[in-house]
Amino acid sequence: MSVATVSRALNGSAAVTARTRERVQRAAARLRYVPLGAARSLVTRRTQAIGALLPDLFGEFFSELIRGIDVAARARGLHLLVSSSHGDADEAAAALRAMQGRVDGVLIMSPHVDAGFLKRHLSDSLPAVLMNSAAGGRRFARLNIDNHGGAFAMTRHLLACGHRDLAFITGPECNYDASERHRGFREAVAAARGATSRVLQGDFNEESGYRAGRALLAAKKRPDAVFAANDMMAIGCLSAFNEARVRVPGDIALAGFDDIPIARFMHPPLTTVWVRIADLGQAALERLVAQMDAPDAPPAGVTTLPCEVVVRASCGSSGRHTADRDRAQP
Amino acid sequence: MSVATVSRALNGSAAVTARTRERVQRAAARLRYVPLGAARSLVTRRTQAIGALLPDLFGEFFSELIRGIDVAARARGLHLLVSSSHGDADEAAAALRAMQGRVDGVLIMSPHVDAGFLKRHLSDSLPAVLMNSAAGGRRFARLNIDNHGGAFAMTRHLLACGHRDLAFITGPECNYDASERHRGFREAVAAARGATSRVLQGDFNEESGYRAGRALLAAKKRPDAVFAANDMMAIGCLSAFNEARVRVPGDIALAGFDDIPIARFMHPPLTTVWVRIADLGQAALERLVAQMDAPDAPPAGVTTLPCEVVVRASCGSSGRHTADRDRAQP
DNA sequence: GGACGGAATGTAAACGTTTTCATGACGAAA
DNA sequence: TTTCGTCATGAAAACGTTTACATTCCGTCC
Incomplete structure (x- = not known):
């Protein structure tokens, strides 16, 4: 049995017999085999992960935001890379750069972030959604609290x-x-x-x-x-x-x-x-996913989440x- | 200039002229080049990321824990993969499996986790640290609140x-x-x-x-x-x-x-x-890093964090x- | 009975990086 | 000048997976 067949069986390709698939799955379970994410993303050009760049947030706000993002991400089989609590713009920049090349998109909320910052530190090809941000221009989708x-x-x-x-x-x-x-x-x-x-x-x-x-x-x-x-x-x-x-x-x-x-x-x-807050996180993630699925979609404006x-x-x-x-x- | 030289220059290898390094760095900055994490980890067998498997946590506890983990992780250049808010053991298991092959180690805190669970869903070779967990056995390091x-x-x-x-x-x-x-x-x-x-x-x-x-x-x-x-x-x-x-x-x-x-x-x-709480997260991460650096170290017992x-x-x-x-x- | 078609599987290239080893350049010692 | 040593650079393999394409197998139709 070749690696190709195994790959197909595990990824649910139609071109594989039920019998073969079952055999593969059993073997995989027995060996506790887990595909190496790195190798997979190298060839597919997808990391199945999104990044969240957050400021130094406290208490419930932070928890709820992550929760919202996390449940929405997991519902789509996406991993969540969190980088929070950077105090100044340089730290945020470093964190943003480090994420690049490991994620398929980023959610950004940071007081240090403005148009220039993004232009300097964010790859043009990386989908991004700004949360609660003043600046953004027309390149980025934005989600704001009302x-x-x-x-x-x-x-x-x-x-x-x-x-x-x-x-x-x-x-x-x-x-x-x-x-x-x-x-x-x-x-x-x-x-x-x-x-x-x-x-x-x-x-x-x-x-x-x-x-x-x-x-x-x-x-x-x-x-x-x-x-x-x-x-x-x-x-x-x-x-x-x-x-x-x-x-x-x-x-x-x-x-x-x-x-x-x-x-x-x-x-x-x-x-x-x-x-x-959780809704904000969830909505932001969904927006980001939409952008990832349609990389050259219309320039996505700003959405405002209601308060009560x-x-x-x-x-x-x-x-x-x-x-x-x-x-x-x- | 070959890819090898570029790699060396960017990774701070000593075997490269100051002039060459500078040229490479300038070019990299100009092109906003960021190494592809996937390719890198494929060959180095390191993802430079650790996972945190957390239960459905609320408010400040969650925030502080993540903060502690995050700052300690960033200090070591590690990325943080968060998977929180799973309600039952199956969700936790799925999350744990999904992390496997994408992280160099995991921090686990979950009421659903016991010895059997870990044996079933956690690769033997993946370093793990349990936080605030009753069970653990001698295979896992543990950090508990006192x-x-x-x-x-x-x-x-x-x-x-x-x-x-x-x-x-x-x-x-x-x-x-x-x-x-x-x-x-x-x-x-x-x-x-x-x-x-x-x-x-x-x-x-x-x-x-x-x-x-x-x-x-x-x-x-x-x-x-x-x-x-x-x-x-x-x-x-x-x-x-x-x-x-x-x-x-x-x-x-x-x-x-x-x-x-x-x-x-x-x-x-x-x-x-x-x-x-933040100390708990930080200590857990440091413990995990120690384990990652010395994969076959002594069986690491349980540490207890003081309360006030x-x-x-x-x-x-x-x-x-x-x-x-x-x-x-x- | 042979040619054909379609389905299941195998083969091999490709992904972008690191790293080992080889190559080349240059200077110093003979 | 030759020979060696050192040091910077280049060439190429390797990592584990996906996927386009090739192959094989088997049944069906002429």
């Missing part, structure tokens, strides 16, 4: 709760997510009649939220509601309010963004915006006291 | 706080972590004079902690302190106490295990046991109100 829509919806919700004087705590400058969320807030306020707003600078850390909270308390007129651009700042802000015995939502309403796991355990539980407002107690919403999402939690 | 020591230390701490009548909420039966934690509790109580204890069955979920809390409140005599085998159950238990207006730690002290991020945000902040008791307010500890770990948090 930061703008989420912030817009949350602001509308706060307005609908009857709050008129709103404060917004921004994220770091030059951060894409942060600026999009700010834009969503701004536009929702602008579209509402009789609403006023003020903006405080933050940097996504708890500490900056705390400072913003103190500043608001010290203001001549306190706002009706505070919308922090992420949950950590909302938590910091809540600490400031608690310290000052300012009741939430009684005196001031509060909302965050991200729905980190802690959010629902705060006192009061935090109203926030939830993103299906999760109403809990901190916004002073009437009626509902348990967010839908909480019931589904494990 | 569940026993952590639970022992925590129980001692509760006793040192003056609590005499202790309750323990167990994890699921047949779970290795859970039974080790239980054993630590049991032995610490047995070693203490005048201490009494009771045990309630739990399953690591918040709900079961809540039920246990209710059961304890309904008991003829309430315990001085409750030690839950993980934080989620402690949180559930805390909810039960809060509902019943039972003060923590005033009326009953409470402790958990894992130090999930939420723990420090509870009211009161939860005393718990912290494990350096993180004292916060929930245990009624005297004096310290901020755990060391919290100051280091981002």
Whole structure:
């Protein structure tokens, strides 16, 4: 029996008798034979693997993202090469280069990545999908979280709760997510009649939220509601309010963004915006696969994944006291 | 210039002129040439990649573990192939087989894995390290979290706080972590004079902690302190106490295990046991690399990673109100 | 009975790299 | 000048698989 026959039997080619196939399979099982991936990909020009280039991510966000990518990849028989936690652009570049020639495509999410970076470090022939990235140009497919829509919806919700004087705590400058969320807030306020707003600078850390909270308390007129651009700042802000015995939502309403796991355990539980991170990973992978299957397809634009407002107690919403999402939690 | 020279120049062989090397490197950079990993590993018999077979993990645990593995792997120029979130043994087996022939070694953490499983699905020649696994035999190196020591230390701490009548909420039966934690509790109580204890069955979920809390409140005599085998159950238990207006730690002290991020945000902040998960991943990888470098080394035993008791307010500890770990948090 | 057709299997080239060995160039020692 | 040694480079084999093409076998049709 020749190697060719074995190859055919194992790869499910039609040109092989049932008897032969069975014999081969039995022998392979007995010898615990596993085809050498390297040799296979050398000739097929396919590695059956995709790479994920990720920044220094923490906690649930990272887990969920990988989970989404992983299940989608395995459903297609693809392996997942992960390279995460690089702190600067050089590390990201090195990781990206190292992946090249080992994967059939890459999923990229990184604050260090812009058009120039990609042009320098990414082979033209390697399919790539950008996740949550500002830049991208027309060469790359992109999947973004609907930061703008989420912030817009949350602001509308706060307005609908009857709050008129709103404060917004921004994220770091030059951060894409942060600026999009700010834009969503701004536009929702602008579209509402009789609403006023003020903006405080933050940097996504708890500490900056705390400072913003103190500043608001010290203001001549306190706002009706505070919308922090992420949950950590909302938590910091809540600490400031608690310290000052300012009741939430009684005196001031509060909302965050991200729905980190802690959010629902705060006192009061935090109203926030939830993103299906796993869906982002899965959608990105599917997009990438589509691109791999049709290398010269149309220039694939940008897709935006919806957010969901999760109403809990901190916004002073009437009626509902348990967010839908909480019931589904494990 | 021949391919041989290019290969030598790029791989840093000494037998090549500085001038030639530079010429090659410039050309490679200009053409954005990246060696094809497949061809390379075909001849070197090395893939420069290691696989991580992980169960369906959530949140920070998963993130930290991967981070630990990833940074250690990149420091050695190794790629990381991740396969996570398989629900049953068959999926894990398929994932393990698929990895074979693409990696130089595997890191395995999975509840489905036992000696028989490994014998069936793992090639004899592939180095492997088991993380947090009960079984392993003498063929495999193992890295475990010191569940026993952590639970022992925590129980001692509760006793040192003056609590005499202790309750323990167990994890699921047949779970290795859970039974080790239980054993630590049991032995610490047995070693203490005048201490009494009771045990309630739990399953690591918040709900079961809540039920246990209710059961304890309904008991003829309430315990001085409750030690839950993980934080989620402690949180559930805390909810039960809060509902019943039972003060923590005033009326009953409470402790958990894992130090999930939420723990420090509870009211009161939860005393718990912290494990350096990233260290586990890193140590496991280093162990694996050692095994890969010396394939016929001694039969490598089991290493245990220490836990740390993180004292916060929930245990009624005297004096310290901020755990060391919290100051280091981002 | 022979030619033909189709299906199953075998043969060998190809994939891109590393590495062993051979070749060539050049300088130093004789 | 010759001879040797050293050092950079080139030539070619090898790695394990897939696949195009060749071969064999067997049954069918004329």
